[in-house]
Amino acid sequence: MTPERFAALAAAYGGAIDRWPADERDAARAFREADPAAADAILAAEAALDAALARWAVPAPGAALAGRIARDAARRRALWRRGRLWLAGLGLAGALASGGAIGAVLVARLVPAGGAACSQSLTVLGAPVPSCGNAANWSDTL
Amino acid sequence: MGRMPTGWAGRRGNQRKAGTREDMTDPDGDPDADLLARIGMGEEAAFRTLMAHKLPRVHGLALRLLRDSALADDVAQEVFLRVWRQARAWRPGAARFDTWLHRVALNLCLDRLRRRREVAVAEPPDQVDPAPGADFMLARDAEARRVERAVAALPARQREALVMQVYQGLSNIEAAAALGISVEALESLLARARRALRQQLEDLRP
Numbered sequence: 001m002t003p004e005r006f007a008a009l010a011a012a013y014g015g016a017i018d019r020w021p022a023d024e025r026d027a028a029r030a031f032r033e034a035d036p037a038a039a040d041a042i043l044a045a046e047a048a049l050d051a052a053l054a055r056w057a058v059p060a061p062g063a064a065l066a067g068r069i070a071r072d073a074a075r076r077r078a079l080w081r082r083g084r085l086w087l088a089g090l091g092l093a094g095a096l097a098s099g100g101a102i103g104a105v106l107v108a109r110l111v112p113a114g115g116a117a118c119s120q121s122l123t124v125l126g127a128p129v130p131s132c133g134n135a136a137n138w139s140d141t142l
Numbered sequence: 143m144g145r146m147p148t149g150w151a152g153r154r155g156n157q158r159k160a161g162t163r164e165d166m167t168d169p170d171g172d173p174d175a176d177l178l179a180r181i182g183m184g185e186e187a188a189f190r191t192l193m194a195h196k197l198p199r200v201h202g203l204a205l206r207l208l209r210d211s212a213l214a215d216d217v218a219q220e221v222f223l224r225v226w227r228q229a230r231a232w233r234p235g236a237a238r239f240d241t242w243l244h245r246v247a248l249n250l251c252l253d254r255l256r257r258r259r260e261v262a263v264a265e266p267p268d269q270v271d272p273a274p275g276a277d278f279m280l281a282r283d284a285e286a287r288r289v290e291r292a293v294a295a296l297p298a299r300q301r302e303a304l305v306m307q308v309y310q311g312l313s314n315i316e317a318a319a320a321l322g323i324s325v326e327a328l329e330s331l332l333a334r335a336r337r338a339l340r341q342q343l344e345d346l347r348p
Binding site for chain 2: 008011012013014019021022045046049050052053055056057058059060061062065066068069070072073074076077
């Protein structure tokens with residue numbers, strides 16, 4: 001490791017080689033062993049800044065915060081599950097309703113209107129259409 | 143918001159620069175993977191355990207970037223609710239969970255800072271508050287406040303890099319990934335930040 005690289009690492013990562021990039025630590029330690037005076041002077045200057053920065057401590061979050069988050073998470077999951085049940089119910093109801101509607105449309109389209117010729121008076125199921133004339137007419141078609 | 147870093151199923155590769163896949167991958171496995179799998183199955187005890195480990199770090203990050211304890215609570219809550227909601231989609235072997243957590247927290251903090259700036263511009267307060275979270279600052283000693291002010295005065299990206307590396311203790315690779323930049327760019331930001339701080343805090347030596 002060159003002196004320039006050693007100084008650059010100290011300038012970026014501070015005075016503790018243990019906090020430098022893992023793949024450069026061994027080389028940095030070797031450099032320090034080879035030239036302890038130069039290396040220690042660089043590290044000392046950065047260690048002083050590290051110590052100054054360490055004075056800015058922040059308080060830990062209040063104990064209530066974790067409890068609030070956990071309660072909120074549980075509440076949201078319950079809401080989500082309830083929502084899924086509702087959606088499943090709505091889906092089933094929708095499927096039933098659309099099935100009924102499709103059936104009604106099919107019957108309306110496939111069953112001949114009242115004025116249709118009685119020669120076509122069988123439904124798709126093979127049953128006679130009651131609206132097509134009287135019973136005597138039915139016998140004519142059979 | 144809404145960006146989802148690697149590690150979550152479905153969306154990948156949204157690093158802004160460099161930060162290769164190899165950088166993002168932990169060959170030894172993610173220490174949080176087991177907890178996440180249990181959270182994904184809806185285990186509340188696992189969620190509480192994860193919070194016990196991570197909440198102080200996430201909260202500390204938010205507090206240092208926002209300097210407002212109520213906003214920091216808000217960000218921490220949103221981060222963990224996202225974890226709870228999305229744990230099922232977590233895929234081990236991509237980004238480390240801790241890196242993802244920092245990235246989400248950082249994005250939420252930036253979002254809050256942006257909103258605060260917009261509000262400040264749209265509705266200038268009658269009485270100017272010298273610093274957000276002034277009550278929080280009063281509780282600390284003068285030296286700590288000097289350090290806080292000096293860090294707060296750094297350009298945003300330098301401040302974020304410094305907080306990730308110095309206060310959050312992330313490795314260079316993790317910090318770069320959380321910031322979405324290359325390791326070289328991180329190193330440059332850190333060096334500039336420390337140079338400025340050295341000048342500001344010259345007399346604060348032990």
